[in-house]
Structure formats: structure tokens, C-alpha cells
Amino acid sequence: MEKLIIRWQRLVQNNTTCPRCVDTGLEIEKAYTKLREALKFFNIEVLLEKNELTDTEFNKNPLISNLILINGKPLEVWIGAETGQSQCCSVCGDEECRTIQFRGNIYEAIPENLIIKACLIAASELIPIGKKFQL
Numbered sequence: 001m002e003k004l005i006i007r008w009q010r011l012v013q014n015n016t017t018c019p020r021c022v023d024t025g026l027e028i029e030k031a032y033t034k035l036r037e038a039l040k041f042f043n044i045e046v047l048l049e050k051n052e053l054t055d056t057e058f059n060k061n062p063l064i065s066n067l068i069l070i071n072g073k074p075l076e077v078w079i080g081a082e083t084g085q086s087q088c089c090s091v092c093g094d095e096e097c098r099t100i101q102f103r104g105n106i107y108e109a110i111p112e113n114l115i116i117k118a119c120l121i122a123a124s125e126l127i128p129i130g131k132k133f134q135l
Contacts, residue, residue, distance in 0.1 A: 002045070002127075003044070004046045005047045006031075006032060006046065006048050006070055008025070008051070010066050011052075018066075018097065027109065044126055046119070062096060063085060063098045066110070068115065075114065076102075078118035078121045079102060084106060
């Protein structure tokens with residue numbers, strides 16, 4: 001069985017994260033549930049990893065927070081989006097946090113549909129040519 005690994009990382013301080021990461025987390029859960037069901041027909045197991053960043057890791061590079069990697073590549077790479085940044089909240093301090101720019105829109109929290117889109121593109125690379133599937 002092939003594996004599609006969704007890895008999401010965000011800053012967590014005292015069991016708290018910023019609102020955009022909370023929202024992204026909810027969106028990832030919805031996308032993961034749908035993808036897990038849909039891709040099992042193609043013999044692809046979807047795995048979700050959630051990683052907490054320390055203050056030290058975040059302060060070295062704030063743009064690694066709210067980062068979604070799909071089979072090791074950032075979500076932006078899969079869908080042709082760009083990484084941006086904007087001021088966030090007290091959890092993140094004075095640092096500007098990660099945003100996604102896609103088709104003229106800026107997303108602070110990453111919506112379910114962008115996560116699914118990126119994962120489907122990544123999953124398509126896991127499907128062997130000429131393989132027949134039983135639905």
C-alpha cells in the first residue's frame with residue numbers, strides 16, 4: 001500500500017497555538033477524513049502527523065509554523081501557490097506568520113479545499129500507470 005503523508009507543524013506555547021493554526025488544524029482534520037476514505041480505493045493510505053514547534057524553532061524561522069508538507073513537499077509546491085507572511089497574534093509575538101497566496105487570494109488559515117487539492121495531486125503520483133482498480 002502506498003502512503004500519502006500529511007505533516008502539519010505549528011508553534012505551541014503552554015498548550016496554546018494561534019487562531020490561524022487552530023483553524024488550519026480543523027480544516028486538516030476535515031480534509032484528512034475525506035482523503036482517507038477516497039484514496040483507499042486506490043490503495044493509498046493517508047497518514048496525518050501533527051508536530052509542535054518550540055519557541056526556539058519558531059524564532060529561527062517563523063515561516064515553518066502552519067506549514068503543511070505532503071509527502072515531504074510544501075502544500076504550495078503541489079498547487080502552484082506562493083508563501084507569504086503577515087502579523088499574527090500574541091502567541092506568535094512580533095513575528096509575521098506563514099500565509100498562502102493562491103489565485104489572487106491570501107489565506108492565513110489553510111482551507112480544506114486547498115489541502116485536498118494538493119493531496120490529490122500528490123496522490124496522483126502514487127498511482128501506477130496501467131493499474132486496474134475495483135471500486
